[in-house]
Amino acid sequence: MSTAAAPGSRSQRSWAGRPVTFGRVLRSEWIKTATVPSTVILLAVSFAVMVGLGALVAWGIVQLASDPESGPPEGIGQSLQTAAYDVPSAGLPFGQLLIAALAVVLIGSEYTTGMIRSTMVAVPTRIPALLAKTLVIAVISFLVGVLAAFTTYLLAQPILGGSDLDFGLEADGVLPSIINTGTVLALIAIMGVGIGALLRNTAGGVVTLVGALFVLPIIAGLLTGLADWVEDAARFLPSSAAGQLVATQVQPGQFNQVEGGLILAGWAVVLLAAAILVLRKRDV
Amino acid sequence: MIEARELAKRYGGKTAVDGVSFSVQPGRVTGFLGPNGAGKSTTMRLIVGLDHPTSGTVTVNGKPYARHRMPLHEVGALLEAKAVHPRRSAYNHLRALAATEGISTKRVNEVIELTGLGPVARKRVGGFSLGMGQRLGIAAALLGDPQTLILDEPVNGLDPEGVKWVRYLVKGLAAEGRTVFISSHLMSEMAVTADHLIVIGRGRILADAPIETVLTGGQAERVLVRTDDADGLAAAVAAAGVEIRREAADELTVLGLSARSIAEAAFARGILITGLIPQQETLEDAYMELTGGEVEYQSQQIGAQAFPANEGQSE
Numbered sequence: 001m002s003t004a005a006a007p008g009s010r011s012q013r014s015w016a017g018r019p020v021t022f023g024r025v026l027r028s029e030w031i032k033t034a035t036v037p038s039t040v041i042l043l044a045v046s047f048a049v050m051v052g053l054g055a056l057v058a059w060g061i062v063q064l065a066s067d068p069e070s071g072p073p074e075g076i077g078q079s080l081q082t083a084a085y086d087v088p089s090a091g092l093p094f095g096q097l098l099i100a101a102l103a104v105v106l107i108g109s110e111y112t113t114g115m116i117r118s119t120m121v122a123v124p125t126r127i128p129a130l131l132a133k134t135l136v137i138a139v140i141s142f143l144v145g146v147l148a149a150f151t152t153y154l155l156a157q158p159i160l161g162g163s164d165l166d167f168g169l170e171a172d173g174v175l176p177s178i179i180n181t182g183t184v185l186a187l188i189a190i191m192g193v194g195i196g197a198l199l200r201n202t203a204g205g206v207v208t209l210v211g212a213l214f215v216l217p218i219i220a221g222l223l224t225g226l227a228d229w230v231e232d233a234a235r236f237l238p239s240s241a242a243g244q245l246v247a248t249q250v251q252p253g254q255f256n257q258v259e260g261g262l263i264l265a266g267w268a269v270v271l272l273a274a275a276i277l278v279l280r281k282r283d284v
Numbered sequence: 285m286i287e288a289r290e291l292a293k294r295y296g297g298k299t300a301v302d303g304v305s306f307s308v309q310p311g312r313v314t315g316f317l318g319p320n321g322a323g324k325s326t327t328m329r330l331i332v333g334l335d336h337p338t339s340g341t342v343t344v345n346g347k348p349y350a351r352h353r354m355p356l357h358e359v360g361a362l363l364e365a366k367a368v369h370p371r372r373s374a375y376n377h378l379r380a381l382a383a384t385e386g387i388s389t390k391r392v393n394e395v396i397e398l399t400g401l402g403p404v405a406r407k408r409v410g411g412f413s414l415g416m417g418q419r420l421g422i423a424a425a426l427l428g429d430p431q432t433l434i435l436d437e438p439v440n441g442l443d444p445e446g447v448k449w450v451r452y453l454v455k456g457l458a459a460e461g462r463t464v465f466i467s468s469h470l471m472s473e474m475a476v477t478a479d480h481l482i483v484i485g486r487g488r489i490l491a492d493a494p495i496e497t498v499l500t501g502g503q504a505e506r507v508l509v510r511t512d513d514a515d516g517l518a519a520a521v522a523a524a525g526v527e528i529r530r531e532a533a534d535e536l537t538v539l540g541l542s543a544r545s546i547a548e549a550a551f552a553r554g555i556l557i558t559g560l561i562p563q564q565e566t567l568e569d570a571y572m573e574l575t576g577g578e579v580e581y582q583s584q585q586i587g588a589q590a591f592p593a594n595e596g597q598s599e
Contacts, residue, residue: 017354017356017357017385017386017387017428017429018354018385018386019353019354019385020353020354020355020384020385024383024384024385024386025383025384027383028380028381028383028384029380031376031379031380031383032369032372032376032380035372035373035376035380036369036371036372037371038371109369110369113366113367113368113369113370114364114366114367114368115367115368115369116367117334117363117364117367118367118368118377118381118424120333120334121332121334121355121356121359121361121363122355122356122381122384122385123355123384124332124333124349124350124352124355125350126350281336283329283334283335283336284334284335
């Protein structure tokens with residue numbers, strides 16, 4: 001057989017590869033993320049749910065303010081304004097569930113489909129692939145969060161205007177709250193990647209993370225009366241920390257925005273670090 | 285070149301690869317033959333670092349696979365059909381892998397054409413047949429124009445035309461001086477594709493030799509002789525290192541002597557030979573001889589495992 005006719009021959013010189021770098025792995029992970037339908041669907045649904053929920057909350061506030069029977073009593077007007085400031089981030093509790101699911105699905109499906117073996121043969125040092133995937137998912141989650149919160153803000157103004165509750169971006173804590181809606185989703189996404197990589201299973205990962213975000217706070221709420229420490233501990237739950245990170249006003253005795261952010265980041269870092277340690281050791 | 289030294293892998297209590305040492309040389313097709321569960325796939329996974337060895341080492345061109353800066357350029361591996369996300373298209377799958385080493389879209393399209401995936405490249409891999417999945421796996425293996433190819437059961441699920449294509453492909457790649465390591469349980473396929481054979485059974489290397497040597501069962505020559513005076517001939521050829529088997533009243537199998545030596549011995553004693561047939565062992569015979577014990581062992585294993593399962597059902 002002649003060399004020229006041989007397939008994949010070096011003499012063809014069409015191959016032009018370069019060493020693996022983090023930038024190239026990042027690009028690979030971006031292609032992977034953008035080319036599965038679940039990414040687009042879950043991002044679109046997250047956006048729609050967050051904006052829809054925010055608009056609904058805005059409408060609810062207006063209903064409360066314009067209730068002809070009770071009328072806005074003294075003092076309530078102030079708290080309604082605060083509630084209005086929180087409208088842009090109002091969709092977060094559901095948005096974070098969907099983003100958590102997206103993150104778990106994106107890493108978990110690597111394992112359930114066998115794709116992880118292709119990935120790890122291409123990036124045999126393993127850790128860059130996990131970090132690149134984490135970064136891609138965190139960034140798109142951040143963007144979706146900010147975009148959804150800002151869209152909600154715009155959509156809510158005409159609704160709130162009916163009761164003179166509309167406000168500008170410069171209002172107390174509003175702009176940080178909009179941006180931190182993205183921060184929360186990014187950190188939740190990192191937790192999702194960590195859990196997905198640890199469990200290597202899409203369904204199990206989603207259940208675990210939804211449990212941590214949704215069920216644990218409910219259990220904590222039920223147990224609050226039993227011991228003082230339960231309430232203290234519950235403040236460290238990811239969902240509570242996320243709530244504090246996007247709060248426009250901090251209630252006395254609660255963590256402030258920075259503290260909330262650090263607690264949530266702590267969860268994300270611990271889970272990702274555990275995932276890295278396990279990925280290094282375990283067979284694929 | 286692939287070099288394994290005392291390579292071993294245990295999963296829990298089960299030993300998959302039991303301290304194997306071998307080297308796979310460039311410029312020829314090395315077949316990796318063994319029954320199911322013999323440790324072929326595990327060995328290949330150890331080579332590319334998907335599994336960590338329990339003990340021992342394996343290197344590709346002098347370095348552990350993970351130490352290479354351009355791993356896809358070093359080794360092209362087909363380890364399992366469909367190590368692919370089923371909702372992604374073949375084209376995007378290859379593009380994502382190519383991106384890790386900045387491999388051009390041109391090369392992606394080239395391997396798609398080369399493997400005959402053109403018509404289905406934009407379709408989701410989930411709908412691919414087993415054969416198409418294999419072609420995609422081979423396309424991914426060729427993407428980085430690798431010096432070493434590791435193909436686990438590449439002809440699995442391929443149609444006859446595809447089988448021929450793989451044979452042509454791997455021989456061509458070896459002829460270019462590349463290292464080609466190809467596993468199969470199809471002994472007949474190995475006989476026409478491989479230049480060198482490594483036979484594995486129950487995690488141990490049973491043979492590591494050129495294919496002709498394996499075919500003839502070591503160097504021992506084997507000749508079937510027909511003669512009216514079988515006893516006389518047996519006496520005539522009897523010597524150290526010669527084995528004689530009585531096949532029938534007028535038939536002997538002589539191992540360790542050439543046909544000519546047998547004829548000369550018979551001629552010297554005046555014994556008439558009516559048939560003198562040099563035997564070539566088929567690869568199947570050699571393979572069964574080498575792995576026979578292992579296959580038996582496996583059947584027992586399956587039986588042992590089935591028993592507790594039945595108990596569970598009856599409860």
